[in-house]
Amino acid sequence: MAAQSSAPSYLEPSVLGTKEYWDKLYEKELSNHAENPEDEGTVWFDDSDAEAKIVAFLDEREQEEQQQELAQDGNDGEGVESSNHKKGLGRRLDRRTASVLDLGCGNGSLLFALHDDGWTGRLVGVDYSERSVELARAVGRERRRRRRLGLGSDDDEEEMEEQGQGKKPETETGEDDDEKEDVSFQVFDILRSPASLLSPDPSFPGWDLVLDKGTFDAISLSPEIDPATGRRAFEGYGARVLALLRTGGLFVVTSCNWTEEELKVWFDGCSSSAEGGRRGAAKLKLAGRIEYPSFSFGGVKGQTISTLCFEKVGGD
Numbered sequence: 001m002a003a004q005s006s007a008p009s010y011l012e013p014s015v016l017g018t019k020e021y022w023d024k025l026y027e028k029e030l031s032n033h034a035e036n037p038e039d040e041g042t043v044w045f046d047d048s049d050a051e052a053k054i055v056a057f058l059d060e061r062e063q064e065e066q067q068q069e070l071a072q073d074g075n076d077g078e079g080v081e082s083s084n085h086k087k088g089l090g091r092r093l094d095r096r097t098a099s100v101l102d103l104g105c106g107n108g109s110l111l112f113a114l115h116d117d118g119w120t121g122r123l124v125g126v127d128y129s130e131r132s133v134e135l136a137r138a139v140g141r142e143r144r145r146r147r148r149l150g151l152g153s154d155d156d157e158e159e160m161e162e163q164g165q166g167k168k169p170e171t172e173t174g175e176d177d178d179e180k181e182d183v184s185f186q187v188f189d190i191l192r193s194p195a196s197l198l199s200p201d202p203s204f205p206g207w208d209l210v211l212d213k214g215t216f217d218a219i220s221l222s223p224e225i226d227p228a229t230g231r232r233a234f235e236g237y238g239a240r241v242l243a244l245l246r247t248g249g250l251f252v253v254t255s256c257n258w259t260e261e262e263l264k265v266w267f268d269g270c271s272s273s274a275e276g277g278r279r280g281a282a283k284l285k286l287a288g289r290i291e292y293p294s295f296s297f298g299g300v301k302g303q304t305i306s307t308l309c310f311e312k313v314g315g316d
C-alpha cells in the first residue's frame with residue numbers, strides 16, 4: 001500500500017487469519033445447513049445490524065445519485081436514459097445494473113440481503129475457502145427453492161403440505177434447473193488470485209461496488225509476510241481492492257478490529273505501489289460512513305464496529 005503516513009499498530013496474528021480456521025468453520029456450517037436448511041450459518045456483526053445498515057446506506061446513495069443525475073440531465077436538456085447512453089456509462093449505483101463484488105463472502109448473506117432489496121445486477125461473492133463457496137451456493141439454492149414454492153419458512157411449508165398443496169416436483173438432481181442463479185459465488189484469494197479472474201470479459205470496466213464485511217479484519221490477522229516487500233501481506237489489500245474497482249466505483253468496508261480513524265489510515269489515499277507517486281494516479285478517497293450506536297468508556301467515545309465508504313478516483 002502506498003504512502004500511509006503513520007500506520008496503526010499491527011494486530012497480533014491469530015488463527016482467524018488462517019485458511020484452515022475458515023475451512024473448518026464452514027465445514028461445520030455446511031453440515032448444520034445440510035441437517036437444517038433454515039440454518040444459513042453465521043452472519044457477522046448481526047448484533048450491530050450491520051447488514052441492514054449497509055443495505056440502507058446503499059439505497060440512500062443510489063437515490064442521491066439518481067437525484068443528482070436527474071438534476072444534471074435537466075440542465076443538459078436531455079432525458080436520463082439518452083444522456084447516460086451517450087456517455088456509455090450508466091449510473092454507478094443503479095440497483096438494476098450495478099455490478100457488486102463481495103470480498104470474503106462467507107455464507108453470502110450480504111449479497112442475498114441486497115438481492116432481496118431489489119439489487120439485480122451482476123452479484124458475485126468470492127472467498128478463499130472452498131467450503132464457504134459451497135455453503136453460499138447451497139444457501140442460494142435453498143432460497144431459490146423456497147421462493148419458487150412460495151415458502152417463507154419451514155412452518156409455511158408444513159402448513160401448505162397439511163392443506164394438500166404439495167411441492168412442485170424438482171429435477172432429478174433435486175436442483176432448481178429452471179431458475180437462473182441470481183447471486184453467484186467463486187473461489188478467489190484476494191491477496192493472491194489475479195483480478196482478471198473476476199472480469200467477465202475484456203471490456204469490463206471493473207466493479208461498481210466492492211463490499212467487505214469482516215474480511216479485512218480476518219486478513220489483517222494473517223501472519224503472512226509479503227516476500228516482495230518484507231511487510232505484512234494484509235498491507236497490500238487496499239491496492240488489490242483498487243485494481244478490482246472501476247473509476248468512480250465504491251468500496252464499503254465494515255470492521256470490528258479497526259476504528260474509523262485506523263481504516264482511514266489504511267485506505268484513504270491508498271494507491272497501487274507502482275502508481276503511488278504519479279500525479280493523477282488512481283486512489284481511494286473517503287466518501288461516506290455509517291453511523292452505529294456509540295458507547296462511552298473512561299471518557300472515550302467509541303463504536304463496536306465501523307463502516308466506511310471509499311471511492312476510486314483518478315487514474316483516467
Ligand SMILES: C[S@@+](CC[C@H](N)C(=O)[O-])C[C@H]1O[C@@H](n2cnc3c(N)ncnc32)[C@H](O)[C@@H]1O
Nearest residue numbers: 022044104105106127128189190213214215218
Ligand atoms: C469474518 S468472516 C466474514 C464473512 C462474511 N463477509 C460475513 O460478513 O458474514 C471473514 C471471511 O473472509 C474470508 N477470507 C479471509 N482471507 C481471505 C482471502 N485472502 N481471500 C478471500 N477470502 C478470505 C474467510 O474465509 C471468511 O469467510
